[in-house]
Amino acid sequence: VVFQFVMSMLLFIGALVVYQQLRYIQDRDLGFDQDQVVTVSTRSLGTQYNAFKAALLESPTVVGTSTGAPLGFEYATYTMDLDRENPGRLRLSGLSIDSDYLDVMRPRLLAGRWFSEDRPTDQTDAIVLTESTVRALKLEGDPVGQVARLAYHGTPTIIGVVADIHHASLHEGVQPIAFFPDTRDPDADGISSVLVRLQAGQIAAGLSHLESVWNRFVPERPLDYKFVSDRIAQQYQAEQRLAKVFGLFAGLALLIACLGIFGLAAFLTRQRTKEIGIRKVLGASMPELVVMLVREYAALVLLGFVVAVPLVVWGSQQWLQRFAYHTDLTPVVFVLALGLVGSLALGAVVSQAWRSARINPSDAIRYE
Secondary structure, eight states: OHHHHHHHHHHHHHHHHHHHHHHHHHHSOOSSOOTTEEEEEOGGGTTOHHHHHHHHTTSTTEEEEEOSOOSSSOOSOEEEEBOTTSSSOOEEEEEEEOTTHHHHHOOOEEEEOOOOTTOGGGGTSEEEEEHHHHHHTTOOSOOTTSBOOBTTSOSOEEEEEEOOOOOSOTTSOOOOEEEEEOOOOHHHHOOSEEEEEEOTTOHHHHHHHHHHHHHHHOTTSOOOEEEHHHHHHGGGHHHHHHHHHHHHHHHHHHHHHHHHHHHHHHHHHHHTHHHHHHHHHTTOOHHHHHHHHHHHHHHHHHHHHHHHHHHHHHHHHHHHTTSSSOOOOOHHHHHHHHHHHHHHHHHHHHHHHHHHHTSOHHHHHTOO
16 A cells, blocks of 8 residues: 555656646747747749738737747757857857847847848848857847857858847757848849748637638649747657656556555544544544544655655656756645655544444444
8 A cells, every 4th residue: 555655656756747837838938929920831832932921910909020949949050150250169059030020929129239221231240149159159238239259151250149039949048149130132042941930819810811821822832830838848748748648647546545545544434443442432432543544654655755755756856967957846846745645545444443433332342
């Protein structure tokens, strides 16, 4: 019985830890706004992007569009090295974006400004960096206005700094990122995908408008879109499956443990039927008899909890180390597990103890 409760505690607390980490992932600030943004495959749009964009913006359900890559799951990035004048060979992720990107993906601008179509030099001699990139380049003082020496991009001027961005899953740490202006002409060169931010609270209407505009431009192909938030969540499918498996087996293990302790209680209380009858004759009350019978089984549950805690702490810490950013183990998880498992187990025992305590003393004393 103790072993059954150890397994129940291990699985139940393990499930709570996994759920807690998933909630932590969902609530963590990634450095940009992932909600209400969809990626649309535009390979079949050809050279109609500007007209497509203008048609989308005719509806207030669409906030903006951008030809830049989405953030959060390392989509469409390339790496670059520091040039030879800088010590080390730090690798950075580069993202080519347009001037509308700030309004669509909404990275937090901390200093300076974003790219502007009204400034021609931004297209050839400007760069926006994240905080971690500024630290990696070892720039002193205010980075805005300084030159960033990067391989493949010469010496662009830093015009802005944005907050650090989680451009990969939380299994990995924050990556240094550099934003460059996308100098392509969408109508001349074509694009493979576009970002569309929909108005909050009008998602259904926005998607309906998006589909109608798409059918106007490309009637022969269905609209292919995905929410950025869904694509980010897909990175944690293994953890979601693990949470379901832990929850299922925790429930089964707890059911078996409760059946085991119920059977044990039924057997042992029947062995003590005469004792119960004599105690009742001598004045023992019903609550006193129930407490006497339950006390021994409560010790079994507590023993299972004591054995399970160090094992689950070690296992949870090992699993959480897979994430560069993770939640902490809190006493609430263990108290909740002990409260729920203990309540179910003792509830099974109390029902049997109460039944035995209600036996007529004369019948109990004659029991063989």
